[in-house]
Amino acid sequence: xxxxxxxxxxxxxxxxxxxxxxxxxxxxxxxxxxxxxxxxxxxxxxxxxxxxxxxxxxxxxxxxxxxxxxxxxxxxxxxxxxxxxxxxxxxxxxxxxxxxxxxxxxxxxxxxxxxxxxxxxxxxxxxxxxxxxxxxxxxxxxxxxxxxxx
Amino acid sequence: xxxxxxxxxxxxxxxxxxxxxxxxxxxxxxxxxxxxxxxxxxxxxxxxxxxxxxxxxxxxxxxxxxxxxxxxxxxxxxxxxxxxxxxxxxxxxxxxxxxxxxxxxxxxxxxxxxxxxxxxxxxxxxxxxxxxxxxxxxxxxxxxxxxxxxxxxxxxxxxxxxxxxxxxxxxxxxxxxxxxxxxxxxxxxxxxxxxxxxxxxxxxxxxxxxxxxxxxxxxxxxxxxxxxxxxxxxxxxxxxxxxxxxxxxxxxxxxxxxxxxxxxx
Numbered sequence: 316x317x318x319x320x321x322x323x324x325x326x327x328x329x330x331x332x333x334x335x336x337x338x339x340x341x342x343x344x345x346x347x348x349x350x351x352x353x354x355x356x357x358x359x360x361x362x363x364x365x366x367x368x369x370x371x372x373x374x375x376x377x378x379x380x381x382x383x384x385x386x387x388x389x390x391x392x393x394x395x396x397x398x399x400x401x402x403x404x405x406x407x408x409x410x411x412x413x414x415x416x417x418x419x420x421x422x423x424x425x426x427x428x429x430x431x432x433x434x435x436x437x438x439x440x441x442x443x444x445x446x447x448x449x450x451x452x453x454x455x456x457x458x459x460x461x462x463x464x465x
Numbered sequence: 466x467x468x469x470x471x472x473x474x475x476x477x478x479x480x481x482x483x484x485x486x487x488x489x490x491x492x493x494x495x496x497x498x499x500x501x502x503x504x505x506x507x508x509x510x511x512x513x514x515x516x517x518x519x520x521x522x523x524x525x526x527x528x529x530x531x532x533x534x535x536x537x538x539x540x541x542x543x544x545x546x547x548x549x550x551x552x553x554x555x556x557x558x559x560x561x562x563x564x565x566x567x568x569x570x571x572x573x574x575x576x577x578x579x580x581x582x583x584x585x586x587x588x589x590x591x592x593x594x595x596x597x598x599x600x601x602x603x604x605x606x607x608x609x610x611x612x613x614x615x616x617x618x619x620x621x622x623x624x625x626x627x628x629x630x631x632x633x634x635x636x637x638x639x640x641x642x643x644x645x646x647x648x649x650x651x652x653x654x655x656x657x658x659x660x661x662x663x664x665x666x667x668x669x670x671x672x673x674x675x676x677x678x679x680x681x682x683x684x685x686x687x688x689x690x691x692x693x694x695x696x697x698x699x700x701x702x703x704x705x706x707x708x709x710x711x712x713x714x715x716x717x718x719x720x721x722x723x724x725x726x727x728x729x730x
Contacts, residue, residue: 318534322467330539333480341487341505356545363541377544381694384548389555402549407675407686408504410542411668412486415634416479416509417536418665423517423529428627435586436624439595442579443625444636447599448658448670450574451692452644456654458564465651 323364330413331357338409351401356410359384469531474524482512491676502642502673507635510665514631540664547690554687561653565691568657569699572598576712583621584716584723594621597712599662600629603701607709633662638669645677652678656685660692667693 335349363380370379388395388402459465486505494501516523551558558565576596583592594612598604600622605614612618637659645655652674659670671689675682 317467318470318538319467322470323538325466326470326535326538327541329476330542333476333483334542336480337483337487337505340484341490353542356542356549359545359548360541363545375697377541377697378694380541380544381548381551381690384545385552385555388549388552390553392552395552399549399553402546405546407543407546407550407682408506408668408672409487410546411665411672412483412505412509413479414536414540414543414668415506415665416482416486416513417475417532417539418630418634419482419510419513419515420475420478420517420524420532421529421536422510422514422631423519423524424526425627425630426517428623435583435588436591436595436621437628438586439579439583439588439592440600440625440628440632441636442582443575443596443599444629444633444662445640446575446578446596447572447661448574448637448640449571449578449644451568451571451661452650452654452658453574454571455564455568455657456650458567459561459651459653462560462563464561464564465653 320364320368324361327357327360333413334405334410337412338404338406341409341412342406344404344406348404352403352405355398355402356405359387469527470534472528472531475528475532475535478513478516482509486512493676496643498647499643500646500677501639502676504638504669504672504676506665506669506672507638510634536665543664543668544690547686550683550686551690554683557684558687558691561657561688564654565657565688565695566699568654568692569695569703570707571658572661572696572700572703573708573711575599576708576715580712580715581719581723584719587725588621589720589724590617591621591624593709593712593716594618594623595625597622597708598700598704600625601663601700602626603697604704607701607704611709629662629666634665634669637662637666638673641670642673642677645674652681652685653688656688657692659689660694660696662696664693 331353335346338344338349362383364376366379367376486508492503579596594608608622659667674685
């Protein structure tokens with residue numbers, strides 16, 4: 316599906332409004348108190364998306380968004396405290412709830428594929444998820460321990 | 466403007482379901498020695514997922530298709546929100562750099578755990594595609610290039626990909642909470658493991674950890690986000706150079722021992 320820059324902007328404004336409402340219902344943060352933080356996040360996203368369009372390397376926009384978000388909040392950046400305080404009002408999980416609601420709607424089309432696969436692939440998948448998660452957690456735990464961080 | 470993306474029915478449903486899910490809030494259920502956490506994100510996924518059931522006739526197929534790019538766009542707030550947590554904690558992240566980079570090899574754990582299971586269940590070449598990685602988009606692309614997607618290997622990777630899309634977040638959310646309450650693995654290590662899959666999987670599993678360890682919430686979010694970014698960037702290379710060759714090698718060793726005589730079907 317073709318998504319233009321304007322489409323992205325409108326959809327992100329809608330998502331921002333839904334996040335603000337969810338942040339009020341779930342975490343008792345006044346809608347007006349969420350606005351500055353959401354605006355900062357929105358500007359970071361826009362800058363990241365713009366960089367993806369301008370820079371010719373094939374790098375996904377999340378890489379630029381993360382990079383910009385990190386740069387403007389490292390303690391050395393002059394406005395970092397202001398940005399950290401404002402965005403701190405937006406509960407992390409409140410930004411994820413609408414995403415998963417959209418994801419649920421997208422599932423409809425995958426259900427048909429799933430029916431063809433049968434139960435064995437479900438069992439194998441569970442072991443794939445467990446294997447990856449445990450493998451990664453164990454290595455991380457051992458190395459953090461060796462470094463004396465934990 | 467693309468009308469399908471702005472379909473009011475989709476966005477109003479998402480708003481109402483978000484409000485309902487946040488209103489219900491986090492619920493904890495004790496299961497044996499562990500704790501299972503049910504988060505608003507899980508309710509949201511299950512409720513809108515149920516609304517797509519064909520017989521209900523609530524969402525049409527076109528709406529389901531339009532929802533895919535909406536995930537990609539709305540998740541950017543989560544990405545940016547995590548980035549502004551990483552910034553102030555950047556020194557902690559750099560100090561934990563070796564762990565963050567090497568835990569990427571933990572992906573190989575799936576091969577040793579899931580490949581034998583797949584063979585015992587009677588899968589043949591499907592097992593190679595299914596168990597070489599956690600089967601996110603880059604891995605599907607890799608298998609597609611090496612074997613094509615209508616090969617047995619392609620079916621295997623697509624199977625795990627679809628299950629991951631459908632139930633990955635739910636499963637990882639519950640599993641992370643369970644491991645955190647039953648093992649002595651440190652929350653930081655579990656946070657890094659939360660980043661191995663998709664963005665939704667990371668949100669669900671690190672969400673469980675945040676709820677269980679509220680006094681470490683910034684570090685948990687920062688480690689999970691950094692790990693997810695590293696996985697997205699390097700996961701493909703680990704698959705190409707290590708995971709896929711290792712799966713092929715182990716398949717040759719194990720298949721004659723564990724495999725059933727006849728292929729499934």
